[in-house]
Amino acid sequence: MNAFNKPSPIPLPATFNLGETATDLEDATPRYRQLAARLQQLIEQGAFPSGSRLPSVRMLAEQEQSSPVTALTALRYLENLGLIEARPKSGYYVRAKSLLLKEPRNTTVTEAASEVALSKTIMRVISAASRPNLVQLGAASPNHVLFPVSRLRKLLTANNRTMLEAIGNYDMSMGHPELRTQIIRRYAHYSVLLKPEEIIVTVGAMEALNLCLRAVTQRGDTVAVESPIYFGILQIIESLGLKALEIPTSARDGISVDALELATRLKGQVKALIIMPTIQNPLSSVMSDSDKQYVAELMEERRIPIIEDDIYGELYFEHHRPRPLKAWDKTGNVMLCSSFTKTIAPGFRIGWVAAGRWQQEITHLKFTSSVATTSLYQIALARFMETGGYDHHLRHLREAFQLQIRRVSEAIERYFPRGTCLSRPRGGYLLWVELPKPCNTLKLFDLALAAGIFTMPGCLFSTSERFDHHLRINCGDLWTPQIEHALKQLGELSQRCME
Ligand SMILES: Cc1ncc(COP(=O)(O)O)c(C=O)c1O
Missing domain, CATH: 1.10.10.10 (Winged helix-like DNA-binding domain superfamily/Winged helix DNA-binding domain)
Structure with a gap:
């Protein structure tokens, strides 16, 4: 169980002998x-x-x-x-x-649930991302050369009957059968057993998360989230008039299950939990299996629906990716959401949700929100997965990200101010940087932008001010001297922000 401040159970032997088995x-x-x-x-x-x-x-x-x-x-x-x-x-x-830079400190305090009012700041930052010729250290988006674009293009232009029908017909299904089958086959390997009809294909994971929240909450309700949390989720919470209850989360092991247990004791106060157990954005943390099981059982017992965001799960660096929390769901209390944005084709905007108990509500909400998701892209994705090469592609992607994370980490160590702390991702391509406290990273964002560098300030990842000196760094691009130079400049600007 991940309880902060608990002494480690692992003894420290003084000699080369590792001691207890x-x-x-x-x-x-x-x-x-x-x-x-x-x-x-x-x-x-x-x-x-x-x-x-x-x-x-x-x-x-x-x-x-x-x-x-x-x-x-x-x-x-x-x-x-x-x-x-x-x-x-x-x-x-x-x-x-x-x-061996220190890891970012854990937050330890759960503050009261609060309304979210971040949209203006988020949109100010995001709209800057599309300026030409920026060094992209902010947005969580890999270099397009890492994706199988030419194979997908060929699959999209295949002149066969299914593709022609996909263009010429009004598809009102909740997902193309070929893609649904590929998804359930894949998740069966991770101990998540689903039927094809349980998958609802959405416009990206963003639509999936949106529909899930709409299915289980009403304006004014409170949703528990990890802290820090992906700002897109905070935006959805804001747009639905909900409140966010931020639960302390460690950069290594994910959400503090003790803090979650405490925060959800009062019956009926928290209406949903959104969680990213495998490779959290922005921390890249990974929960242990025992924590996942505990959270699944606790939320079930307290009748709090779980919305699991597994969008980075396939980018875990080791051989076997950890099981999603959904693997411990016995009653349909977990809505599992993901997409192919981070792994195959960001431009396709194809996501999905296995909605458990809320299948009917979400089917209805999906229909009223966008009727269906473009089947042309679903078929191309399904065929890419079916004809092999997906695992090979993922291995290649993970290796590239791992190397890139190492290079960016080394540059941060070299160029950033003394006292900087850095996460140690076990997957994905995001680094979470804690700068010494006087450095305000929104101020740094403006200075960096003027120098042609796009960054993502920590204030976007929380309703509180606790991450105002943090920065999320995208390591999805390919290493070039230009990136190294940008990191050097960013280090110098950080130093200036502290003076
Ligand atoms: C954690 C997380 N969830 C959801 C999304 C949205 O995914 P999509 O682009 O598939 O809508 C993102 C996008 O960056 C993300 O990082």
Whole structure:
């Protein structure tokens, strides 16, 4: 369970010997994570200094009485965190100390639910994004060369009957059967068992989230959200006249389940929970399975519907992506939303929701909101997924993002003011940066924009002022000297903001 301020259950041995074996530990986290956590502690305490070699996979496995696969997975996990690096034919080494920037501090206080009044600021920032020739460090959008655009274009222009019918007919279904089938097949691998007719295809995840909130809330109601939270969700909350109750969320493990439990004790006060358990925007945090199960059961017991946003889930860096929270849903209390915006084709605007108990309401709302979603794009997506290559494409995408995150992190370490803290994403392509407090990142946004750099200030991610010195950085572009130069300039401007 992710309870802030709880002492870590992992003992810190003084010597090279890792001490207690994983089975001695009480918690139910996977063994590779327990092993990784102990190794990480040893690195951070200096038992393995920068540049030193870690024990081999075989030695670790022997010492831990675990399988070599567990030892290797632990090492790969630390590699993904940027703490160690693999050197060909030599083993794993601790990366230079310079990469060990502290992670952003956790928020610990749940403030009262509040109305959202951010739309003006959000639109001022977003409208600047389309100015030509900006270095894009703000919007969460990868470089288009990373997407399979030419294959999709071919699929779109295929001169076959289905495509022609898709253009010439008025489609009033809730989703094209081919795409619905592809989605349910994929999620079956993640222990989410759905029927094709349970999938409602939407215009992006944004429409899905919108419909879910409309199905379970009324003007004036309170919705619990992670803090910080993707500003698009705050905009929906604002447009529906709802209030946001921000729950402290850690950059590593996601929402504080203790804070959530406390905040939802009073019956009927919170009408829905929106949550991103796998790769949260902007934190890129990932909840443990035990936390997901706990939240699913707690919300069910308290009759609070969960809206799960899984839009970054497929971009998890390790071999097997974590199960969505929906996998623990026994009663249809979880509405699972996602889209192909971050993985295949942002321009298609295809999203979906498996709406559980609210299937009927959302079907009705979808029909009255946009009738149906363009089937041409659905078919092209389905065929791309069906004819193979999706997993290959995802592997390529994840590798590119991982590398990019490492490069941007190194540049931030080099150029940003002392005291800067940085998240360590385990997937996706977003970094969350905490600058020293005097630095107001909305002011920094204006200065950076004047210098041709687009950034995303922390104030957009909360109704409070607690993230006014934070910044979300997009690592979805390809590394160029221009990006490095922009990060250097941003570091200098941050310094100026503090003076
Ligand atoms: C967390 C999150 N949810 C939803 C959306 C909206 O997704 P779409 O573009 O598919 O509507 C985004 C877009 O950036 C996002 O980051």
